[in-house]
Amino acid sequence: MSAYQNLEQMKGDFYTQKFEAGKQDGTLIINMGPQHPSTHGVLRIVIEVDGEYIVRAEPVLGYLHRMHEKMGETQTWGGFIPNMGRVDYGHAMAWNWAYVGAVEKLMGIEVPERAEYLRVIMTEFNRLTSHLLWWGAYILDLGAFTPIMYAFDDREMILDILQRPSASRLTYSNFRVGGLQMDFDDKCIELMKTFIPHFRARLPMYHDLVTENIILRRRVEDIGVIDQDMCRRYGCTGPVLRGAGVPYDVRKDEPYSIYDRFDFEIPTQDTCCSMGRYKVRLAEMEQSMRIIEQALEQLPSAEGGHIVDKAPKPAMKPPAGEAYFNVEGGRGKIGVYVVSDGGKVPYRIKLRAPGFSNLSAFAEAATGTLLADAVAILGSLDLIIPEIDR
């Protein structure tokens, strides 16, 4: 008899024990995470394996839960903006935008044209950093170390550009109700204009280096099928949905701001697999660059400043009512629903995180695949755990 058998903790916690209740004969239950490197920190998945094959899987969330929705109910409307940068460190500006957009809707504020352009440019640059971070980390998860170096090289240049008008490099919170905290300076616009041709020349190298690599293709092609029907049942959006062949993008289908002024495409793939989602994201980077180019061109003729005159103070009091506003983030549809009772503090803030719905489809997609494929599927969903746990 082993000395460990009497230890209470060997039984596992509540979730393991509950999961174990449905165990079949001859299978093994393992915990992947919350410290597993490919789960990016704090996602835990309880998996039942039969040999190398996954019989059942159940994500266990909450290891990075910070209750942003409660924080929203305890501070002023303006004071909640920095929280948005912390909800999703990958595409912080889209979250900023979703929140201030909802409050602007509630208060009936019209943002100056120039501010709209600045928002579009910054959010699209931030989308590039989000996809680059995902690209590098995904290939790293699959065992190739070099690509993340290339990705971070380019990402670093964007961060240098974005820190000029936002004063931060990761957890941006430079959006304000009515506009932005700062305008671009000339140097910033110059850097942006030189970055686009540079990055456009780099993208083919990404494809040469990784996309056509036979090892990658064997790992991701036909792995983790999430089709249209699954997307609808689970509420998946973003590249997961577009990887299933549905050209749904909030920027086109529920146009907000000035996105209807730009000529860009919605890349889709019909394969529904991890490779499809991979290709969609890479194609989106090119589209983001197209939007940035057009926006930079039109920026000098835009009217107004970077923020509306007499912009509301942080302790603003929006009129009683409700407003739902959504934007297209790097991971999908970001929705913010705000309710005001007319006071200084929000009555209710609901954050709809795209990663939350995307991850809920994982258990079904992973059933029947190899354990090694679980890593390929998880990575292809582009998970940012703070956004899922909120």
Add this chain to the structure above:
Amino acid sequence: MLQALEGVATQCVAKQDPAVTGHVWSVFLAPGQIVKAARKLCEAEYSLEDIFAMDFEEGFLVQYHFNRWTINERIVLRVLVSKDNPVVPSITSVFDGAEWHERETRDFHGVVFEGNPNLVPLLLAVEDKDLCPLCKTDKARKSIKDVLALGEVVSCSAEVEALFAEAEAEEASDA
């Protein structure tokens, strides 16, 4: 008229201005009708955006956001449940993704979703499951009519109208 929900016994159907609230339709339902409504919306190719609750004096208002991929027509389904017995049937049989949203709502407000296959804490720790972190204090809690507006009513039962009655009477006296 809202064709997708034909055949569902609604308590109130109102049109809202999407430029103001983001919703096109606002629908009040009895808890017993929610599964039928979800099935109808699923057949009409709607997808689920989120489920959450709000704490009001009248009870917990559970809200479901639905939208389509083709035409933007966001519907919000609202189910008012009493605080003594906050039970709503689960719609996981229609939308699998609802499972997590319902578990989250159970964590934050203590609303129980009957029929959810796995109604255990999702974001909160197991020992904190009865914490109800988003429940309001008596002082902060408001009445539905002070916060929400009904919109342009298409059909409405007396029950729901009564929820908003006083606010409308006040507006009339202001005018």
